[in-house]
Amino acid sequence: MKSGKLLQHKSNQYExxxxxxxxxxxxxxxxxxxEKGFxxxxxxxxxTCDGNFFRNRHVAVIGGGSTAVGDTAALSEICRHVSLVYHGAHLSAICSLRKQTLERQNVSVLYHQEICRMLGTDEVERIRVKDSETGAENDIRVDGVFIDIGMNPSTKLIPKELLLPDGYVGAxxxxxxxxxxxxxxxxxxxxxxxxxxTAMSDGANAAYSAQLYLEENLLSSITTNYEQ
Ligand SMILES: Cc1cc2nc3c(=O)[nH]c(=O)nc-3n(C[C@H](O)[C@H](O)[C@H](O)COP(=O)(O)OP(=O)(O)OC[C@H]3O[C@@H](n4cnc5c(N)ncnc54)[C@H](O)[C@@H]3O)c2cc1C
Structure with missing residues (x-):
């Protein structure tokens, strides 16, 4: 298609x-x-969305990157205690974030701990962790669990040239x-x-950008036709 986009659906094509x-x-x-049941x-x-449901409670954050450590810091402002459960030895979060979070009185980091099960009746009550060095298993009582191990952008249909190294679309x-x-x-x-x-704001901006793009292209094709 000349300068247009062709969208292939299971049963149709859209231009x-x-x-x-x-x-x-x-x-x-x-x-x-x-995990699924709870x-x-x-x-x-x-x-950011659910932290306030756990005010003055004990929560676990699973992960070790900047999002997990940032969430640990944010949750430590409202929760009684935050246990950061990490399977490795060194958190990969940026240094300044790590430092300011780990200094907090109500934060503990459990290194070398692999979460292997969530337990409870109606709601999650405990997590089972396994020490990756000794193999020992241990149950920890928690009121909530925040899973911060990354996101998977839905990029199956996206042209490779638009993807950044971390899988998101650059724009x-x-x-x-x-x-x-x-x-x-x-x-x-x-x-x-x-x-x-932010998604809504993106939507408005992208729609306006598309409008400007169409107007520009439409105008230039009208001008070209007129000149011919
Ligand atoms: C568990 C959870 C809780 C959250 N709670 C909050 C909250 O309380 N407050 C808040 O502000 N944000 C919250 N967020 C974040 C918020 O949901 C997202 O930032 C927002 O929905 C992003 O909007 P989006 O349109 O980009 O993506 P989505 O809302 O994920 O929509 C993408 C849509 O595209 C569809 N799709 C995917 N692939 C295809 C395809 N090939 N063809 C056609 N359609 C396709 C999907 O089915 C989906 O309907 C939460 C996110 C999660 C995961």
Whole structure:
């Protein structure tokens, strides 16, 4: 298609002069027993969204990157205690974040601990962790579990040239990608904060960018036709 976009559906093809990619992303799952059953019943993938449900409670954060450590810091402001459960020996979060979080009185880091099961009746009550060095298993009482082991942007349909090394689509704040006429919005776009508000803002910006792109292209084709 000359300067247009062809979208292939299972049963149809759609032609468009511009396209906004908004396929979102999924939180990575631990895939351990209890995770699915307790999801929304003590198990959360978003501290910004659900942290306040655990005010003055004891929560575990699973992970060791900047998101996990940042969430640990944020949760430590409202929760009684935060246990950061990490399977390795060295947290991969940026140094300044690590330092300011680990200094907090109500934060403890459990190194070399692999979470292997979530237990409880109606809601999660305990997590079972296994020491990766000794193999010893231990149950920890918790009121909530935040899983922060990364996100998987939905990129199956996205041209490789638009992807950044971490799998997100690279674009400016207006959603403009390096393919003319292809825009991106929401959790698929590389950015700082993945929330409904930022996704909506992205959507508005991408739609406006697409409008400007169409107007520009339409105008130039009208001008070209007129000149001929
Ligand atoms: C558990 C959880 C709780 C959250 N809670 C909050 C909260 O309380 N407050 C808040 O602000 N944010 C919250 N967020 C974040 C918020 O949901 C996202 O930032 C926002 O939904 C991103 O919008 P989006 O349109 O980019 O992606 P999504 O909302 O994920 O939408 C993407 C859509 O694209 C569809 N799709 C994917 N692939 C294809 C395809 N090949 N063809 C057609 N369609 C496709 C998907 O099915 C989906 O419907 C939460 C996220 C999670 C995971």
């Amino acid at each position: 468009a002069k511009a396209v906004i990619l908004a396929l979102g992303s999924e939180r990575k799952k631990l895939e351990i027993p209890g 999801s929304g019943r003590g198990v959360s993938y978003c501290a 400016d704040r207006n959603g403009t990608t390096k393919i003319p006429g292809a825009f991106v919005a929401g959790d698929l776009r590389k950015k700082q904060l993945y929330q409904i508000m």
